[in-house]
Amino acid sequence: MSRWLRIGLKNGTYALIVLLLYFVTKPLFRLRVKGRANIDRNGQYIAVARHRSYWDVPVFAIALGGWNRVHFIARKGLMKGNALVGAVIRAFSTIIDREHFSKSDFRKMLDAIRQERLVGIFPEGTTRARVGAKAGAIHFASVSGKELLPIHIEAAGPYPPKYPFGFPKLRVSIGKPFTVEELAVGIEGDVPRAERYRLLSDRLMQRVDNA
DSSP states (O other), X not given: OOHHHHHXXXXXXXXXXXXXXXXXXXXXXXXXXXXXXXXXXXXXEEEEOOOOOTTHHHHHHHHHOTTSOOEEEEEGGGGGSOHHHHHHHHHTEEEXXXXXXXHHHHHHHHHHHHHOSEEEEOTTOSSSTTOOOOSHHHHHHHHHOOEEEEEEEEEESOSSOBTTTBOOEEEEEEOOOBOHHHHTTTOOTTSOHHHHHHHHHHHHHHHHHTO
């Protein structure tokens, strides 16, 4: 099978999965999306959002549209659940060991970000509250030259949902993409590296919240 045929099959499968997710998610969350015009069909992006619920992943994919295949960065622990879900994650994600992050994990992420047009990252890395954003998205955007694409998921109601009937209305806003250089405007060059990444990560999440 040729490379282009494999890519076509993968894109088609992804679009079908997103369509099926749409028919489930749309009525549950009364989902609305704005800002898709900010995505250039030929653009190379690292798309970022806050992580509050496992629903974030399907909502993220639906918001960007089935024609914009997202390659996610997923943690190893997600593979312990449903076998079908695990197969889908494996097909459309790079799986890393977040708890014992190694050079191998770093290389896998870097390869994915260089090879894939659109990579989805949740900088907080967990749905736990009050966890700060990691600097990975900033670092990989700097190395790859990709623009950062902010995705804001706004919930009117309990989110994560309260089952079985407590589903909030969701509004997803896709902001305008920007570079790390644009994000760094005003940060002095002599700021220590760790502090610089902390400042950039804070600014990144502010852009996400204001998308």
